[in-house]
Each structure stands twice: as C-alpha cells, then as structure tokens.
Amino acid sequence: MTDAMEGSxxxxxxxQQEKRELIxxxxxxxxxxxxxxxxxxxxxAEAAGMxxxxxxxxxxxxxxxxxxxxxxxxxxxxxPLRELDDIGDPLTxxxxxxxxxxxxxxxxxxxxRLFANEILQGAPRIMPLLEGELKTLVDEKANVIKGWxxxxxxxRTDPWHLIFSIWATTQHYAxxxxxxxxxxxxxxGGDGRFEDAARFLEQLFIDGLKPKG
Amino acid sequence: MTDAMEGSxxxxxxxQQEKRELIxxxxxxxxxxxxxxxxxxxxxAEAAGMxxxxxxxxxxxxxxxxxxxxxxxxxxxxxPLRELDDIGDPLTxxxxxxxxxxxxxxxxxxxxRLFANEILQGAPRIMPLLEGELKTLVDEKANVIKGWxxxxxxxRTDPWHLIFSIWATTQHYAxxxxxxxxxxxxxxGGDGRFEDAARFLEQLFIDGLKPKG
DNA sequence: CTAACGTTTGTCCAATCGGTCAAAATTTGC
DNA sequence: GCAAATTTTGACCGATTGGACAAACGTTAG
Numbered sequence: 001m002t003d004a005m006e007g008s009x010x011x012x013x014x015x016q017q018e019k020r021e022l023i024x025x026x027x028x029x030x031x032x033x034x035x036x037x038x039x040x041x042x043x044x045a046e047a048a049g050m051x052x053x054x055x056x057x058x059x060x061x062x063x064x065x066x067x068x069x070x071x072x073x074x075x076x077x078x079x080p081l082r083e084l085d086d087i088g089d090p091l092t093x094x095x096x097x098x099x100x101x102x103x104x105x106x107x108x109x110x111x112x113r114l115f116a117n118e119i120l121q122g123a124p125r126i127m128p129l130l131e132g133e134l135k136t137l138v139d140e141k142a143n144v145i146k147g148w149x150x151x152x153x154x155x156r157t158d159p160w161h162l163i164f165s166i167w168a169t170t171q172h173y174a175x176x177x178x179x180x181x182x183x184x185x186x187x188x189g190g191d192g193r194f195e196d197a198a199r200f201l202e203q204l205f206i207d208g209l210k211p212k213g
Numbered sequence: 214m215t216d217a218m219e220g221s222x223x224x225x226x227x228x229q230q231e232k233r234e235l236i237x238x239x240x241x242x243x244x245x246x247x248x249x250x251x252x253x254x255x256x257x258a259e260a261a262g263m264x265x266x267x268x269x270x271x272x273x274x275x276x277x278x279x280x281x282x283x284x285x286x287x288x289x290x291x292x293p294l295r296e297l298d299d300i301g302d303p304l305t306x307x308x309x310x311x312x313x314x315x316x317x318x319x320x321x322x323x324x325x326r327l328f329a330n331e332i333l334q335g336a337p338r339i340m341p342l343l344e345g346e347l348k349t350l351v352d353e354k355a356n357v358i359k360g361w362x363x364x365x366x367x368x369r370t371d372p373w374h375l376i377f378s379i380w381a382t383t384q385h386y387a388x389x390x391x392x393x394x395x396x397x398x399x400x401x402g403g404d405g406r407f408e409d410a411a412r413f414l415e416q417l418f419i420d421g422l423k424p425k426g
Numbered sequence: 427c428t429a430a431c432g433t434t435t436g437t438c439c440a441a442t443c444g445g446t447c448a449a450a451a452t453t454t455g456c
Numbered sequence: 457g458c459a460a461a462t463t464t465t466g467a468c469c470g471a472t473t474g475g476a477c478a479a480a481c482g483t484t485a486g
Contacts, residue, residue, distance in 0.1 A: 013432070015483095033334060038250030041474065054434055056475065113333055116388070120326055120333070121246055123391045130395035138396045155420075160397060161413035165382045168389070172381035175329070178336045182343035183351045184373060200374035207368075208421025228453080228463070254444065267464055269445065433482065443472065452463065 027065045032110040090148040105174035112174035240278045245323040303361040318387035319407045325387035
C-alpha cells in the first residue's frame with residue numbers, strides 16, 4: 001500500500017473495500033450497544049471475524065472507525081428531513097416525514113442508538129456539525145413550516161419544537177426499544193408495535209395540527 | 214466498621230453518610246456523561262475529591278455505586294406517573310403530568326441521561342424492574358386513561374403509546390440537550406427553551422386529545 | 427515463475443483499568 | 457487523655473486496553 005487510506009483519493013483494493021465494510025458493520029453493532037469507550041477493538045474484530053492487528057491494518061485507530069461510521073450515519077439520518085418539501089399538501093408532507101422517521105427507527109435501530117450515544121455524551125465529535133449543517137437544515141425546514149402556518153394550512157405552533165417532538169417520539173422506538181417491549185409485554189410488544197406507534201403518532205401529530213374551525 | 218455496608222441495617226457513621234452522598238453525587242455526574250463502562254473509578258474519586266482507595270472504602274465495587282444510583286433514580290423517576298390520578302379532570306391531570314416530567318428533564322438532566330444510558334445499552338441491570346414494577350405501573354395508568362376515553366373525556370387513542378410519547382418528548386430535552394441548544398442557537402437556546410417546550414407540548418398533547426365535537 | 431505488492435498473524439508494549447492491602451492518620455467513645 | 461474504631465493513603469497487582477511491529481503468508485501483474 002503506497003497511499004494513505006484516507007484522503008482525497010482512497011484508491012482501494014477489492015479486499016480493502018469488502019473488509020472495511022465488514023468492519024464497519026461489526027463496529028456499528030458493537031458501538032451502538034456499548035458506546036465508544038465501552039467498546040473494544042477486540043470485540044469489533046471478533047464480530048468482524050478477524051484478528052485485532054488485521055483490523056488495525058484497515059483502520060489505524062479505533063476512533064477512525066467511529067468517525068467513518070458517524071459520517072455515513074449523518075448523511076442518511078437527515079435524508080428524511082431534507083425531503084420535507086414545500087410543494088405538496090402540508091399535512092401529507094408531515095405525515096410522510098413522521099412515517100419515514102419511524103421506519104428508520106424500525107429498520108436502522110443501531111444507527112439511531114449510535115447517534116443517541118454520541119449526543120448523550122455531549123456530542124464531542126460532531127458538535128460543529130450540529131451547530132452548522134444540522135442547524136441550517138432545521139432552520140430552513142422550520143421556515144417552510146412557518147409558511148404553512150401563515151397560510152393557515154396547519155395550526156400555529158413552534159416549528160422547531162415540532163421537529164424535536166417528531167425526532168423524540170420516533171427515535172424513542174429505536175433508542176428505548178428494550179423499555180417499550182418490556183412495558184408492552186409479550187402480547188403487544190411483538191412486531192405489531194411499530195404499526196401501533198405509527199397509528200398513534202399520526203393521530204397525535206396530524207389531528208393535533210389541523211387548523212381550528 | 215464491624216458490619217457490612219449493605220443489608221437491612223446499614224448503621225452508618227456521620228462521615229460515611231456524608232462521603233457516600235459525595236461519591237454518589239460525583240458518580241452521577243461521571244456516569245451520566247460517560248456511561249458505566251466509559252467511566253473510571255479514578256474519575257469519580259477525583260470528582261468527589263478523594264483518592265481511589267478511599268472511595269473504594271465506601272463502595273467496594275464500581276458496580277455498587279451504579280446500583281445504588283439506579284435504585285434511587287427509579288424511585289423518584291416514576292413518581293410523576295404514580296401521581297397520575299383518577300380523581301380530577303383528565304386533561305388537567307395529563308397536563309400536569311407532562312409539566313412535571315418536563316420539569317424533571319430541566320432540573321434533573323443527569324438522572325435522565327443515566328437512565329437513558331442504561332436503556333440504550335439494553336438495560337442489563339434493570340431489566341427485571343422494567344418487566345415487573347414499571348410494566349405494572351404503566352398498565353395500571355393505561356387503564357385509568359382508558360377509563361377516561363370510555364367516558365368520552367379525552368379522545369380515543371392508544372394509552373401505552375401516549376405514555377411513551379410523553380416520556381420521549383419530555384426526556385428529549387434532557388437527553389438530547391446538546392442538540393436542542395445547538396439547533397436553537399444562541400438566541401433561542403437559552404433558559405427560555407423549556408418554557409417554549411412546555412407551551413408546545415401542552416398544545417400538542419392537550420389540544421390533540423380534546424374530544425371531537 | 428517470480429518479484430512486487432497486499433494481507434494476515436503472533437508477539438510484544440506501555441498505559442490504564444478495577445481492586446487489594448497493610449500501614450499511617452484521624453476520629454470517637456469513655 | 458487514651459484506647460479502640462474508623463478513615464485515609466501509597467504502594468502494589470493482575471487483567472485489559474489500544475496500538476506497534478516485523479515476519480509470514482497470499483495475490484497478482486508481467
């Protein structure tokens with residue numbers, strides 16, 4: 001290998017691509033359940049089916065794995081909000097945003113937990129991103145929502161806190177999944193819980209945001 | 214000290230009481246920001262202003278500190294839900310439950326994060342409690358809410374998911390505080406954010422749960 | 427086939443971890 | 457004031473951690 005693995009021109013081997021993916025998949029599993037400091041390179045290596053030095057050949061430091069994981073995560077994580085569009089019926093837009101977010105909580109719980117872990121610990125590694133890219137995006141979408149309110153299409157309320165509450169309620173089903181299942185019990189805590197949640201959230205947000213008479 | 218420090222009759226010295234409190238306070242700070250595995254005894258000892266062996270004189274194992282912390286936490290954490298009562302106006306009851314939960318997120322964010330950390334990692338230490346005490350309590354309160362729905366006092370919806378969404382939205386302001394402040398920015402992310410949140414959540418839940426004409 | 431390059435492994439290291447222990451310092455009961 | 461009990465400390469231990477390294481092993485292009 002004559003070139004550094006990071007940088008503008010990665011130029012990776014077939015094996016490198018495959019193994020890096022394998023490692024990232026394993027690391028997602030380990031990091032999301034143990035947090036960064038709670039996870040060891042050995043754990044990740046074992047989950048990826050390779051030796052520790054072998055893993056360190058593909059990622060020089062433990063932090064590099066986490067960093068790569070976070071970069072990928074954030075791109076896909078904000079996609080649903082990016083799609084929230086001015087065109088189309090406001091309530092329909094919000095409903096499908098909520099639905100997409102809930103689907104992500106169902107289909108990518110590990111990504112949600114990885115993100116939650118990072119924020120819980122003060123977001124030491126992604127703070128600039130939160131204050132920059134994320135804030136810009138949310139401000140933009142909050143203005144879209146404000147426009148809907150001014151036009152009388154949805155009830156007037158705080159758009160930022162509306163977005164927070166959508167994040168909170170949907171991600172709850174990924175981050176607090178153990179608690180949700182424990183409380184719902186064997187009968188209601190099965191696969192159907194996401195459909196129940198979808199029905200409930202739609203009623204809560206959409207009915208609650210309908211313009212008053 | 215002739216007696217074990219745990220058990221039915223602790224019988225503690227004045228110094229023991231004080232120092233144990235000091236340690237628990239320091240441990241709450243450290244555990245809530247770094248998680249259990251991410252925290253070291255040295256960190257806690259330094260935060261409590263004592264040496265590591267000295268700390269270990271009061272709590273024999275790191276896990277004992279965490280356990281004591283969790284026991285105390287859970288008692289106070291569920292208090293607001295316990296107070297949710299059948300007597301009194303349903304919407305008023307729910308409104309003050311939401312307000313109390315939001316106040317706890319504001320006043321005890323470390324406790325909220327400690328709990329979130331535990332759940333995120335699969336609740337290894339409190340799983341029986343979730344399936345036992347917590348489930349029983351939630352089921353009981355869900356039935357109270359169901360009664361209100363049958364009586365036509367509030368809109369019909371899923372009581373369990375209603376409780377989840379109240380937990381999620383209120384605790385979000387403690388657990389994801391860094392993100393909330395980053396997104397709201399310097400002007401709106403100050404002390405007023407909890408009042409804004411209270412207003413928003415009241416509108417979301419109370420208006421959304423009003424019985425339909 | 428072979429030389430260059432890419433991959434894998436075993437071994438090792440310094441730092442940090444949770445925790446022990448005996449001795450020293452302090453507080454407390456009388 | 458003094459002896460017994462409690463509290464504090466420094467030194468230490470084995471285990472685990474993230475990571476370095478060179479040697480061995482595969483792969484591939486000419």
